[in-house]
Amino acid sequence: MPAGNVLSFPAVNERVAGIKIEALHIGMKVKHPQYGIGLVKTIAEQTAEVEFEEGLRAISPEGSGLKPAEPQVAITGLDRPLELFVAETARAVMEELGVDRPESVVDELGSRWHKGRLVLHPADASLQPKEVPLEVFFHKIVMLRNNLRVLEQKLNAHEKLSDAEKVEMQQYITRSYGSMTTFNILFRAKPGQFGGG
Numbered sequence: 001m002p003a004g005n006v007l008s009f010p011a012v013n014e015r016v017a018g019i020k021i022e023a024l025h026i027g028m029k030v031k032h033p034q035y036g037i038g039l040v041k042t043i044a045e046q047t048a049e050v051e052f053e054e055g056l057r058a059i060s061p062e063g064s065g066l067k068p069a070e071p072q073v074a075i076t077g078l079d080r081p082l083e084l085f086v087a088e089t090a091r092a093v094m095e096e097l098g099v100d101r102p103e104s105v106v107d108e109l110g111s112r113w114h115k116g117r118l119v120l121h122p123a124d125a126s127l128q129p130k131e132v133p134l135e136v137f138f139h140k141i142v143m144l145r146n147n148l149r150v151l152e153q154k155l156n157a158h159e160k161l162s163d164a165e166k167v168e169m170q171q172y173i174t175r176s177y178g179s180m181t182t183f184n185i186l187f188r189a190k191p192g193q194f195g196g197g
Contacts, residue, residue, distance in 0.1 A: 018060075018061050018062045018063050018064045018065055018066045018067070019061050019062070019066055019067055019068065020061065020062060021043065021045075021046065021047075021048065021061050021062065023061075023068075024040050024043055024048050024061060025040065025043075026040055026041065026042065026043060027039065027040065028040045028068065028070065029068070029069040029070050030050060030061075030066050030067065030068060030069050031066070031067055031068070031069040032050070032052070032059065032064065032065065032066050033064075033065040034065075035050075035052040035053075035054065035057060036052060036053060037052070037053075037069050038050035038051055038052040038053075038057070038069075039051045041056065046060055047059060047060050047061075048061055050066075097150075106135050106138070106139075107188075108138075108142060108187055108188055108189070108192045109134070109135065109138045109186060109187070109188060110185075110186060110187060110188045111188065113134045113138070113186055114134075114135070115133075115134075115135075116133075116134035117131050117132065117133055117134060118131070118132045118133075118134055118137045119131050119132075120132075134186070138186050141180070141183050141186065142192075144180065145180070145192075145194060148173055148176055148177060151173060152170070152173050155169050155170065155173070156170075177194045177195055178194075180194040181193070181194045181195075
């Protein structure tokens with residue numbers, strides 16, 4: 001972490017009167033001293049509706065002891081240009097999500113396709129054909145593959161779906177992979193290709 005930045009984490013046993021309504025967002029997990037863990041459903045001017053295990057409750061966050069159930073962080077003393085900080089954060093997020101930049105994806109493209117073009121000819125000869133660089137098209141194919149992989153991982157790790165539901169959903173992902181095998185010819189190596197039947 002760059003010098004000058006201070007991360008502050010509230011102490012676990014710290015007593016908080018409550019959080020400000022402005023600090024809440026829909027979908028945020030919160031903890032109430034009496035009702036336990038809940039999920040913010042709606043936010044009004046002074047109250048928030050929170051879904052607890054025992055039902056929906058309207059809570060006035062300030063003074064109620066309501067606090068975030070999610071990890072919180074405050075950064076003070078940030079001593080770097082905001083643009084640089086945002087760029088570094090965006091890069092880290094893209095890396096964590098497995099999002100590739102187009103130029104990094106080109107390494108997976110077979111060498112015979114480099115600098116190639118995809119040309120779409122309409123049936124009507126009076127219309128112009130559409131040309132797309134193969135690197136751009138291939139990037140979209142790889143992004144689709146990566147998103148299918150992430151979807152598959154999230155599906156397999158889903159807590160609320162039964163095994164039967166997971167198997168049923170997995171079949172759709174497998175069929176999607178199978179539909180994309182036409183594009184395997186573009187890949188340099190087999191491990192990057194689509195599989196499925």
